[in-house]
Amino acid sequence: MAEATMTSRERVRAAFAHVQPDHTPCDYFATPEIHQALLSRFGISSEEALLDIIGTDIRVVSPPYIGPPLPRFDDRSTMNIWGIRKRPLPNEYGDYMEPVNFPYAQWTSVEEAEQFPWPDPDWFDYSAVKALCSRYPHHAIVTGSFSVQDFINGVAFGRGVEQTLIDIATEDPVFLYILERRHRFYMEMISRTLEAAEGRIDMVLCGDDFGTQRGLLISPETFDKLFSERKAEFFSMVHAHGARVTHHCCGSSAALFPRFIAIGMDAVQTIQPRAAGMDPFELKRTYGRDIVLHGAVDAQGWLQAVTPQEVEKEVRRLIEEVGQEGGFILSPSHNFQPDTPIENVLAFYRTVAKARGERPGF
Template sequence: MNSRERILASINHKEPDRIPIDLGSTTSSGISGIAYKRLKKYLSIDKGHTRIYDVVQQQAQPEEEILDRFNIDVINIGRAFGTEDKDWYEIKLSNGDIVEFPTWFKPVLEEGGRYNAYSEDGTLIATMPEGATYYDQVYYPYIEGYPEDYTNIEQAMKKVSWFAFPANPWMYANEPDFWENLRKKALELQQNSDRALVIECGCSLLESGNYLRRMDNFLMDIYTEPDEVERLLDVLVERHLSMLEKVCKAVGDVADIVRFCDDLGTDLAPLMAPEIYRKIFKPRLTMMCDYVKKHSKMHILMHSCGSIYKLIPDLIEAGIEIFNPIQTTANEMDIVRLKKEFGKDITFWGGGCNTRSILNRATPEEVKDYVKRQIEIMAPGGGFVFNQEHNIMPDVPPENIIAMYDAVQEFSY
């Protein structure tokens, strides 16, 4: 099997020749720039570039040598954009490492070591304090209340850090030939690599409301102002469907996976009662999933952190086929239970190694033992793509990263 066949077999619940592996195909399955730089140094790789393609989370784009070293089976279409040296410039991370940022992202270093990031009109929308490794959103366009109409929602979105500073390819979306280029570059990746292809489309509903209104307000609004919430969600769905129409037309026959994102859980439980999710959010998610399935061959991956056990049946009914990151540290997210109850209906893209206390704190041998157990539970019958639980963070030692991927090779056949 080649990599693409391996990924697709597992999604179709067939056991491939070995477990398919991901590193960096999405912004929730990658590696921080600090950890990546340290990994390259440990492997004595002194060539190439450490390029931060996800500037909000400070994540590096894995290079071909790393992808080959760990037998990675899937990549993001966005890596075909911003490929020239002129598209990047050097900057220092919080630990002193020199990496490269995309030229369109120019945060301002303030007195005291804080970096501030501004929107096109000069509004401060994100900040990263000295020593931090992540940009925090600080501006919420609708914090004072919902607008009478949403004529200017695009302007509001441009003041949300996640939308103002997106990962590739979306920073190029306003270029007149973007959609033609997207198809052209995706086809080139497909022809020049046997890895499966992912395109990230977001399509968030709850998260978009949180970003616009601020999380505390929006969660209360769901109960106190449901009409306003639904009015906003309808506008968001219209916006998302317009984008999905273009994506399906451009790469719906080329990309293998489209990734949606909506964090629905805390460590303890879903962010709302399941009956509320079914009433307000599920029908709108279903509309988007139906559109993708009708107009493309892409499989739908949903990223959602936290305890989402109670929502999984509804997400499956809505049309989600793949879940990431499988946060096993959250309540009710025991993988034995998840595999038993949902293993025939969904693919688990993650859950391979706990990033909260194992990958960052255990010994390499303990990491290998942990990964072996996860594989023994998740791999039978297919429906499993190996990935750690969310991104590899800056505190993860390179020895543990290598131990994790070596364990997959050792125990996946």
Template sequence: MTSKERGIAPMKNKRLDRFPMWYGGDPRTTQNIVTALGVNNADEALYDVLGIDYKTFRPNYIGEPFQVYEDGSVDTDWGIRRAGLHYGQAITHPLAKADSVKDIINYSFPNIDDYDCKISKEQLLEAEGYSIIGGTWSPFFHDSTELIGMEEFFIKMYTHEKVIDALVEKCFNFYYELTERCFKENPGIIDMFFMGNDFGTQRSLLLSPEMWRKYFKNRIRKIVDLAHSYGAVTAVHSCGAIRKLIPDLIDIGFDAINPIQVNAENMNPKELINEFGDDVTFFGGIDENDILLNKSEKCVREETKRIIDILGSKGKYIVAASHDYLLPEVPARNIIAMFEEAKKYGLGDFKENRK
């Protein structure tokens, strides 16, 4: 079975030779893995040695360079200034005082023409035999809250409903149109559309299920339908305690749910697989908060097998950590141990209740 076949098999209810494996991490984390394995580069480490099954291609920004300030902060095409590690945090909220739909309409949102969506021939050659993840990450919830400020956003969901609805719509439409262009410019190439918005904390949701359904559900359904119309499977990333949303995510049509933070409130993997395992593929669940970060390689291997036994018990599982972006503080040896054990454990050690 090739990685291309393996990567989508759980969502298609097809028998596997082993569970597919996905990796996401900071470039420094990847380099730590390269060094620990004693190989030449990231591709050799992740694909030749560890056996990762997915390669991701997102649209490339080709617009005007962004303003970078002396303190290291940088402007973005959303008109937000960001600071901090990696993508950073918003330190300005340009629509904080917006109190009318006109304020939203008059704002300068990003232009999809500033992005190149075409996956090159060189990239396709590099990805031959692998499952290709494409489209956009589509974090329109985060962009909406950052433009106006999170506290202000949550208040105005109740006090300025039309303003928030217009804001969410504008943010969503940017990603929808850009993702649509990705599919049109790469016909038959994208195997998985994998998007992300964090709706949960460690204890509960950031907003009520009712408000989530009002502002987000139907929009997300629209972009999932788009991906399905081009023959791609779909996965959603949402950190935290999102159990109350899982029936809605399944109803929308998602084929897989990531990252399954098993130490968050009401995210017990045995309960999740019993309640939802027939209807969706679980994607992740190997604890990054404590096990991968702090424990021994032996403990990591034991936890990897435990999660495979639980979340893989119905044959619908993708091996990954419970966080989509592993930071350099996570020991490379533990990341390697997770994938080595998952690759070795595979379907050959299935219990009698596995397919």
């Protein structure tokens, strides 16, 4: 254990350097239902205040959007910069925003795709980034989101899942054109964000879901052919600005870990224990010196079913075993889902505080 107390930023940077921090850093991801329940529980209105209370180490900074107004509709749907209209669709426990317009679905030629009003990186105010970063002098700062790059989901939202999987199998030129549009957009947007931050941003969150519950969604060879080079270029750009990459990837992606490491991925976010081959303890033993594990507390059913005492036991075990010698950022394996008892969410962060020798006030 390190002797001196680290700042949150130092703690996260040590974890990425595979050096033992004073304490395992932790992060927060939640659905709107859980987020609102936590705000109500503490009688607060801001995410920043919530993160301060539960004691997380990472804060998000993004350049403000200043582009054309994004349409909003009477059915509560909204349109994003990619022309995808999403509406909250109910499930048993809450709502998820799902696509409802599929604007790319009918395209059969690159010429049709070229006519679409694609987003412009100029739609963001990079001049505001440095001041936003200055609000968090002691925290690690991340920019980006699950949607950065996100070649498979990002295209499927506009083209449909089935068509996108066919596109990948046939290497359809329309798919490849959209993929490249997304890649070039985020290369420029994130590069300009990092440049504006002048070294103060520590991490970039990006994503793509390459796994199913039982194995890979695509073959390793397809990953190499369609995605690897673009991922490597993006990671190299991030590293050139002194930042690290944490890459969101749902499902069973363990078979791609050697490739992830080879192309410069620093961390995998969404260590989903119930997916095949994704046991965090085994991943730590196999890849712990080469890639950071970001996640690992099972939000896919386990957190919903156990007691707060069981949450504490598992979180302590993860800190003590997976957190050894750095290489680990503790967080839920995905967003805390709407059916998760709030007491279990609080038990998660209460355990973190206790492990740091603090007395949590919740």
